[in-house]
Amino acid sequence: MEIGQRLPPHSPDCAGCGPGNPAGLGLEVVRTAAGVEAVHRFSDAQVGAPGIAHGGAVALAFDDLFGFALYTVGSLAVTRSLTIEYHAPFWLHRPYTFSAHVAQREGRRLLLRADAWDDAGQKAGSAAATFVVVSLGHFAAGAEQVMGRDD
Numbered sequence: 001m002e003i004g005q006r007l008p009p010h011s012p013d014c015a016g017c018g019p020g021n022p023a024g025l026g027l028e029v030v031r032t033a034a035g036v037e038a039v040h041r042f043s044d045a046q047v048g049a050p051g052i053a054h055g056g057a058v059a060l061a062f063d064d065l066f067g068f069a070l071y072t073v074g075s076l077a078v079t080r081s082l083t084i085e086y087h088a089p090f091w092l093h094r095p096y097t098f099s100a101h102v103a104q105r106e107g108r109r110l111l112l113r114a115d116a117w118d119d120a121g122q123k124a125g126s127a128a129a130t131f132v133v134v135s136l137g138h139f140a141a142g143a144e145q146v147m148g149r150d151d
């Protein structure tokens with residue numbers, strides 16, 4: 001992976017980054033020297049209080065970006081805990097730069113950190129997460145369910 005390279009979505013319909021999910025954020029994520037980055041504008045579909053992105057949508061952006069930071073260490077892992085600090089409102093339609101990296105690895109645990117800045121350079125949020133490394137088999141049951149559905 002080269003610096004500046006666009007990274008592939010987790011799945012076509014991923015709520016964070018899938019281009020085929022009209023209800024998703026559609027994050028576009030690139031590799032950076034330290035980790036990964038995405039510039040994102042929250043839309044009316046992610047509103048909480050008027051004019052402000054819902055905190056859950058902001059958490060989704062952080063969580064999904066952490067999922068991309070995994071590419072930098074080549075491990076398959078899932079979120080076990082996620083903590084968000086909301087420093088300022090995330091205004092709808094304004095660009096925010098989200099940046100994440102893997103800070104530490106202890107056995108199966110990956111500790112990840114992220115920040116988000118507005119277009120004036122003010123920090124709007126930060127996040128920390130513990131991801132736990134899993135095997136590909138962790139995703140098998142969900143994939144089988146999707147393939148067996150006929151609705």
Ligand SMILES: CCCCCCCCCCCC(=O)SCCNC(=O)CCNC(=O)[C@H](O)C(C)(C)COP(=O)(O)OP(=O)(O)OC[C@H]1O[C@@H](n2cnc3c(N)ncnc32)[C@H](O)[C@@H]1OP(=O)(O)O
Pocket residue numbers: 010063064066067076077078079080081107108109130132134139
């Ligand atoms: C097709 C490809 C697509 C790939 C797609 C990738 C997409 C990423 C998308 C974004 C991320 C997501 O949405 S992920 C989806 C949301 N998350 C999930 O669905 C996860 C649900 N939870 C689980 O399935 C499970 O709890 C696991 C797998 C996370 C862990 O279960 P486990 O395997 O039994 O492991 P467990 O023993 O409990 O814990 C493992 C180690 O972590 C430590 N540990 C546990 N909790 C914590 C904690 N809060 N903080 C610190 N450390 C902790 C334990 O002490 C232990 O340490 P030690 O004894 O080893 O030292």
